[in-house]
Amino acid sequence: MGNESAAIETHGLTKRYRGGQLAVNRLDLTVPRGSVFGFLGPNGSGKTTTIRMLMGLIDPTDGTAHVLGRAMPRAARTVLPRVGALIEGPALYGFLSGRDNLLRYDAADPTADPRTRTARVTAALDRVGLTAAAGKKARAYSLGMKQRLGLAAALLQRRELLVLDEPTNGLDPQGMREIRALIRELAEDGTTVFLSSHLLDEIEQVCSHAAVMNQGRLVVQGEVAELAANARGRLVVTTPDTGAAARLLKERGIADVTVADENRVTAELPPEGTELAEINAGLVQAGVRVRGFAAERASLEDAFVALTGEGFDVAG
Numbered sequence: 001m002g003n004e005s006a007a008i009e010t011h012g013l014t015k016r017y018r019g020g021q022l023a024v025n026r027l028d029l030t031v032p033r034g035s036v037f038g039f040l041g042p043n044g045s046g047k048t049t050t051i052r053m054l055m056g057l058i059d060p061t062d063g064t065a066h067v068l069g070r071a072m073p074r075a076a077r078t079v080l081p082r083v084g085a086l087i088e089g090p091a092l093y094g095f096l097s098g099r100d101n102l103l104r105y106d107a108a109d110p111t112a113d114p115r116t117r118t119a120r121v122t123a124a125l126d127r128v129g130l131t132a133a134a135g136k137k138a139r140a141y142s143l144g145m146k147q148r149l150g151l152a153a154a155l156l157q158r159r160e161l162l163v164l165d166e167p168t169n170g171l172d173p174q175g176m177r178e179i180r181a182l183i184r185e186l187a188e189d190g191t192t193v194f195l196s197s198h199l200l201d202e203i204e205q206v207c208s209h210a211a212v213m214n215q216g217r218l219v220v221q222g223e224v225a226e227l228a229a230n231a232r233g234r235l236v237v238t239t240p241d242t243g244a245a246a247r248l249l250k251e252r253g254i255a256d257v258t259v260a261d262e263n264r265v266t267a268e269l270p271p272e273g274t275e276l277a278e279i280n281a282g283l284v285q286a287g288v289r290v291r292g293f294a295a296e297r298a299s300l301e302d303a304f305v306a307l308t309g310e311g312f313d314v315a316g
């Protein structure tokens with residue numbers, strides 16, 4: 001038996017593929033029950049491989065994984081009915097309508113009650129915004145609609161845990177907002193949601209907790225608010241006189257002064273107790289045309305850069 005207060009817990013979880021690729025390297029992950037947990041990392045960092053191990057689709061090379069307190073893959077048969085999953089794009093029958101795909105999917109689930117099937121399918125289609133397109137053949141669906149249909153399949157029954165691999169992949173901004181709202185709603189109902197993403201701002205918007213992966217290793221995990229707070233914000237000066245502003249800031253001993261573009265100089269925030277207004281006044285007195293002067297809050301991206309020393313490849 002694993003830790004009951006964790007929805008997912010891994011120790012030393014490792015996957016080396018046959019070709020020798022070390023995709024996941026000694027991962028210790030703890031996903032608290034009730035959290036919306038963002039699993040973040042650039043493409044190829046090992047997120048999908050981890051999720052496939054958690055769902056018992058592939059065996060780890062080493063280490064352990066517990067899902068809802070039970071060891072995977074050994075307990076897959078008892079655990080998986082309690083988990084809704086959207087992994088790597090759902091398997092769909094193109095010749096069936098969206099609704100018929102869900103009916104068929106539900107019929108293949110021995111734990112699903114056939115008497116409530118039609119009502120549950122209708123409700124799931126409604127939740128993901130597919131009611132109007134429910135009668136269309138799935139092969140005519142856009143990538144975003146397929147993604148919604150996959151999510152609907154994960155929502156056919158009430159689950160303790162939802163595992164969603166890149167749930168907003170292929171959606172336009174409006175669709176992304178809808179799916180994020182849905183995830184928040186599910187979390188309010190008490191479902192633990194574990195979602196992978198390569199989008200930092202997405203994780204900041206919906207997740208209470210996050211873990212960051214890089215090259216198969218866990219970089220950091222914890223509450224999103226704390227992760228961002230640990231990274232220091234930056235001083236941002238907006239001015240056409242970037243050269244002069246940069247020189248004056250350096251003269252004041254401010255660290256990491258960078259001319260970000262032709263109108264912006266950024267720098268490390270000076271130590272606590274430094275009067276920012278004084279620095280601003282100093283710039284103005286020296287003839288720098290200051291159009292903006294602000295201490296910007298640190299984002300998760302700043303935390304990532306601070307932790308790994310490299311930029312986050314958002315484009316993936």
Ligand SMILES: Nc1ncnc2c1ncn2[C@@H]1O[C@H](COP(=O)(O)OP(=O)(O)OP(=O)(O)O)[C@@H](O)[C@H]1O
Nearest residue numbers: 017019021023041042043044045046047048049050
């Ligand atoms: N079946 C496989 N055989 C060999 N190597 C693999 C296999 N699947 C993935 N890999 C490699 O393992 C590493 C991690 O891949 P993984 O798909 O887990 O990353 P990811 O973070 O999910 O990225 P993506 O968002 O692109 O899916 C990559 O270097 C990938 O090329």
